[in-house]
Amino acid sequence: ETGVTQSPTHLIKTRGQQVTLRCSSQSGHNTVSWYQQALGQGPQFIFQYYREEENGRGNFPPRFSGLQFPNYSSELNVNALELDDSALYLCASSPGTANTEAFFGQGTRLTVV
Protein backbone atom coordinates (compact mmCIF):
# COMPACT_ATOMS: atom_id res chain seq x y z
CA GLU A 1 0.00 0.00 0.00
CA THR A 2 1.48 3.32 -1.08
CA GLY A 3 -1.26 5.59 0.29
CA VAL A 4 -1.99 6.88 -3.22
CA THR A 5 -5.55 6.09 -4.27
CA GLN A 6 -7.18 6.48 -7.65
CA SER A 7 -10.79 6.33 -8.76
CA PRO A 8 -12.45 4.77 -10.54
CA THR A 9 -10.47 1.56 -11.03
CA HIS A 10 -12.11 0.78 -14.36
CA LEU A 11 -14.05 2.89 -16.82
CA ILE A 12 -15.57 2.43 -20.26
CA LYS A 13 -16.29 5.49 -22.41
CA THR A 14 -17.39 6.13 -25.97
CA ARG A 15 -15.23 7.91 -28.52
CA GLY A 16 -15.82 11.67 -28.34
CA GLN A 17 -16.87 11.70 -24.70
CA GLN A 18 -15.05 13.35 -21.82
CA VAL A 19 -13.63 11.64 -18.74
CA THR A 20 -12.36 12.73 -15.32
CA LEU A 21 -9.99 10.57 -13.30
CA ARG A 22 -9.15 11.26 -9.67
CA CYS A 23 -6.12 10.79 -7.46
CA SER A 24 -5.57 11.28 -3.74
CA SER A 25 -1.91 11.75 -2.92
CA GLN A 26 -0.04 10.20 -0.03
CA SER A 27 -0.13 12.20 3.18
CA GLY A 28 2.66 14.80 3.21
CA HIS A 29 3.07 14.74 -0.58
CA ASN A 30 2.44 18.03 -2.42
CA THR A 31 3.31 16.91 -5.95
CA VAL A 32 1.25 14.72 -8.26
CA SER A 33 2.30 13.38 -11.65
CA TRP A 34 0.09 11.62 -14.17
CA TYR A 35 1.21 8.89 -16.58
CA GLN A 36 -0.44 6.99 -19.41
CA GLN A 37 0.54 3.35 -19.86
CA ALA A 38 -0.58 1.60 -23.03
CA LEU A 39 -0.61 -2.18 -23.06
CA GLY A 40 2.90 -3.61 -23.25
CA GLN A 41 4.55 -0.20 -22.88
CA GLY A 42 6.15 1.75 -20.07
CA PRO A 43 4.30 4.69 -18.50
CA GLN A 44 4.48 7.96 -20.45
CA PHE A 45 4.59 11.25 -18.54
CA ILE A 46 1.53 13.45 -19.09
CA PHE A 47 2.07 16.31 -16.61
CA GLN A 48 2.93 17.20 -13.06
CA TYR A 49 1.15 19.44 -10.55
CA TYR A 50 2.83 21.17 -7.65
CA ARG A 51 0.90 23.33 -5.21
CA GLU A 52 -2.08 23.60 -7.57
CA GLU A 53 -0.04 24.68 -10.61
CA GLU A 54 1.05 22.68 -13.64
CA ASN A 55 4.80 22.26 -13.21
CA GLY A 56 5.71 20.42 -16.39
CA ARG A 57 4.12 18.63 -19.29
CA GLY A 58 4.95 15.73 -21.59
CA ASN A 59 4.08 15.31 -25.24
CA PHE A 60 0.30 15.17 -24.89
CA PRO A 61 -2.30 17.36 -26.66
CA PRO A 62 -4.26 20.12 -24.86
CA ARG A 63 -7.33 17.91 -24.57
CA PHE A 64 -5.44 16.32 -21.66
CA SER A 65 -5.79 18.74 -18.76
CA GLY A 66 -5.59 18.59 -15.01
CA LEU A 67 -6.22 20.21 -11.69
CA GLN A 68 -4.73 20.02 -8.25
CA PHE A 69 -6.71 21.00 -5.17
CA PRO A 70 -5.58 22.62 -1.89
CA ASN A 71 -5.44 19.19 -0.23
CA TYR A 72 -3.06 18.13 -3.07
CA SER A 73 -5.48 15.65 -4.60
CA SER A 74 -5.66 15.86 -8.37
CA GLU A 75 -7.83 15.27 -11.41
CA LEU A 76 -6.96 14.31 -14.96
CA ASN A 77 -9.49 15.36 -17.59
CA VAL A 78 -9.49 14.07 -21.13
CA ASN A 79 -11.81 15.63 -23.71
CA ALA A 80 -12.88 14.29 -27.10
CA LEU A 81 -11.78 10.75 -26.27
CA GLU A 82 -10.10 8.73 -28.99
CA LEU A 83 -9.69 4.96 -29.24
CA ASP A 84 -5.93 5.34 -28.66
CA ASP A 85 -6.63 6.89 -25.26
CA SER A 86 -7.45 3.40 -23.99
CA ALA A 87 -4.76 2.74 -21.40
CA LEU A 88 -3.93 2.44 -17.72
CA TYR A 89 -3.69 5.93 -16.20
CA LEU A 90 -1.34 6.14 -13.26
CA CYS A 91 -0.99 8.84 -10.69
CA ALA A 92 2.22 9.19 -8.67
CA SER A 93 2.69 11.42 -5.65
CA SER A 94 5.93 12.68 -4.17
CA PRO A 95 6.98 15.05 -1.38
CA GLY A 96 8.51 17.49 -3.83
CA THR A 97 8.98 18.20 -7.50
CA ALA A 98 12.28 16.32 -7.65
CA ASN A 99 10.32 13.07 -7.78
CA THR A 100 13.03 11.09 -6.02
CA GLU A 101 10.34 9.43 -3.91
CA ALA A 102 7.48 8.82 -6.34
CA PHE A 103 4.84 6.30 -5.31
CA PHE A 104 2.12 5.13 -7.66
CA GLY A 105 -1.55 4.52 -7.18
CA GLN A 106 -3.19 1.37 -8.49
CA GLY A 107 -4.27 3.09 -11.69
CA THR A 108 -7.48 3.60 -13.63
CA ARG A 109 -8.05 1.31 -16.60
CA LEU A 110 -9.81 3.38 -19.28
CA THR A 111 -11.34 1.68 -22.29
CA VAL A 112 -12.62 3.83 -25.15
CA VAL A 113 -15.02 2.09 -27.53
Added chain:
Amino acid sequence: GQNIDQPTEMTATEGAIVQINCTYQTSGFNGLFWYQQHAGEAPTFLSYNVLDGLEEKGRFSSFLSRSKGYSYLLLKELQMKDSASYLCAGLNDYKLSFGAGTTVTVRA
Protein backbone atom coordinates in the same frame (compact mmCIF):
# COMPACT_ATOMS: atom_id res chain seq x y z
CA GLY B 1 14.71 13.70 -22.29
CA GLN B 2 15.86 10.16 -21.88
CA ASN B 3 15.87 7.24 -24.31
CA ILE B 4 15.62 4.18 -22.11
CA ASP B 5 16.51 0.79 -23.58
CA GLN B 6 16.01 -2.52 -21.86
CA PRO B 7 15.42 -6.09 -23.11
CA THR B 8 11.84 -7.10 -23.79
CA GLU B 9 11.81 -10.51 -22.12
CA MET B 10 13.93 -12.77 -19.92
CA THR B 11 13.29 -16.24 -18.58
CA ALA B 12 15.02 -17.89 -15.64
CA THR B 13 14.63 -20.83 -13.28
CA GLU B 14 13.47 -20.61 -9.70
CA GLY B 15 16.47 -20.08 -7.41
CA ALA B 16 18.64 -18.65 -10.19
CA ILE B 17 19.98 -15.12 -10.76
CA VAL B 18 18.85 -12.75 -13.50
CA GLN B 19 20.42 -9.44 -14.53
CA ILE B 20 18.31 -6.87 -16.37
CA ASN B 21 20.35 -4.24 -18.20
CA CYS B 22 19.23 -0.72 -18.97
CA THR B 23 20.91 2.00 -21.01
CA TYR B 24 19.88 5.64 -21.11
CA GLN B 25 20.92 8.96 -22.54
CA THR B 26 23.06 10.87 -20.10
CA SER B 27 21.95 14.47 -20.78
CA GLY B 28 20.11 16.10 -17.88
CA PHE B 29 20.25 12.95 -15.79
CA ASN B 30 19.22 13.12 -12.13
CA GLY B 31 18.96 9.47 -11.15
CA LEU B 32 17.79 6.03 -12.19
CA PHE B 33 14.81 4.11 -10.82
CA TRP B 34 13.75 0.49 -11.01
CA TYR B 35 10.11 -0.47 -10.53
CA GLN B 36 8.38 -3.85 -10.45
CA GLN B 37 4.97 -4.15 -12.06
CA HIS B 38 2.73 -7.18 -11.91
CA ALA B 39 0.14 -7.50 -14.67
CA GLY B 40 -2.74 -5.08 -14.18
CA GLU B 41 -1.18 -3.47 -11.12
CA ALA B 42 0.67 -0.24 -10.37
CA PRO B 43 4.48 -0.07 -10.49
CA THR B 44 6.08 -0.56 -7.09
CA PHE B 45 9.36 1.09 -6.18
CA LEU B 46 12.45 -1.14 -6.01
CA SER B 47 15.46 1.16 -6.10
CA TYR B 48 16.84 4.60 -6.85
CA ASN B 49 20.48 5.19 -7.83
CA VAL B 50 21.98 8.62 -8.24
CA LEU B 51 25.65 7.82 -7.55
CA ASP B 52 27.85 5.27 -9.29
CA GLY B 53 28.02 1.86 -7.71
CA LEU B 54 25.99 -1.01 -6.40
CA GLU B 55 23.06 -0.71 -3.98
CA GLU B 56 21.91 -3.92 -2.35
CA LYS B 57 18.50 -4.51 -0.82
CA GLY B 58 17.97 -8.11 0.15
CA ARG B 59 17.58 -10.27 -2.97
CA PHE B 60 17.56 -7.23 -5.27
CA SER B 61 20.57 -5.09 -6.18
CA SER B 62 20.87 -2.17 -8.56
CA PHE B 63 24.00 -0.81 -10.21
CA LEU B 64 24.65 2.51 -11.91
CA SER B 65 27.46 3.84 -14.11
CA ARG B 66 26.75 7.47 -14.94
CA SER B 67 29.68 7.80 -17.35
CA LYS B 68 28.43 4.85 -19.39
CA GLY B 69 24.72 5.64 -19.15
CA TYR B 70 24.17 2.12 -17.87
CA SER B 71 22.32 0.43 -15.05
CA TYR B 72 21.33 -3.08 -14.15
CA LEU B 73 18.93 -4.73 -11.74
CA LEU B 74 20.08 -8.02 -10.27
CA LEU B 75 17.50 -10.44 -8.92
CA LYS B 76 18.93 -13.26 -6.82
CA GLU B 77 17.37 -16.48 -5.50
CA LEU B 78 14.46 -16.05 -7.90
CA GLN B 79 11.01 -16.93 -6.66
CA MET B 80 7.86 -17.56 -8.68
CA LYS B 81 6.37 -14.32 -7.34
CA ASP B 82 9.22 -12.39 -9.03
CA SER B 83 7.54 -13.04 -12.40
CA ALA B 84 6.63 -9.50 -13.42
CA SER B 85 7.62 -6.60 -15.64
CA TYR B 86 10.63 -4.60 -14.46
CA LEU B 87 10.70 -0.96 -15.50
CA CYS B 88 13.84 1.15 -15.76
CA ALA B 89 13.16 4.90 -15.48
CA GLY B 90 15.50 7.87 -15.80
CA LEU B 91 14.85 11.05 -13.86
CA ASN B 92 15.40 14.21 -15.88
CA ASP B 93 14.60 17.28 -13.76
CA TYR B 94 11.11 16.41 -12.52
CA LYS B 95 10.11 13.90 -15.18
CA LEU B 96 10.43 10.13 -15.06
CA SER B 97 11.06 8.60 -18.48
CA PHE B 98 10.31 4.89 -18.53
CA GLY B 99 11.55 2.10 -20.71
CA ALA B 100 9.02 -0.34 -22.13
CA GLY B 101 9.80 -2.83 -19.37
CA THR B 102 11.40 -6.26 -19.22
CA THR B 103 9.03 -9.16 -18.64
CA VAL B 104 10.73 -11.72 -16.41
CA THR B 105 9.25 -15.20 -16.32
CA VAL B 106 10.39 -17.50 -13.52
CA ARG B 107 9.98 -21.20 -14.22
CA ALA B 108 9.97 -24.04 -11.70
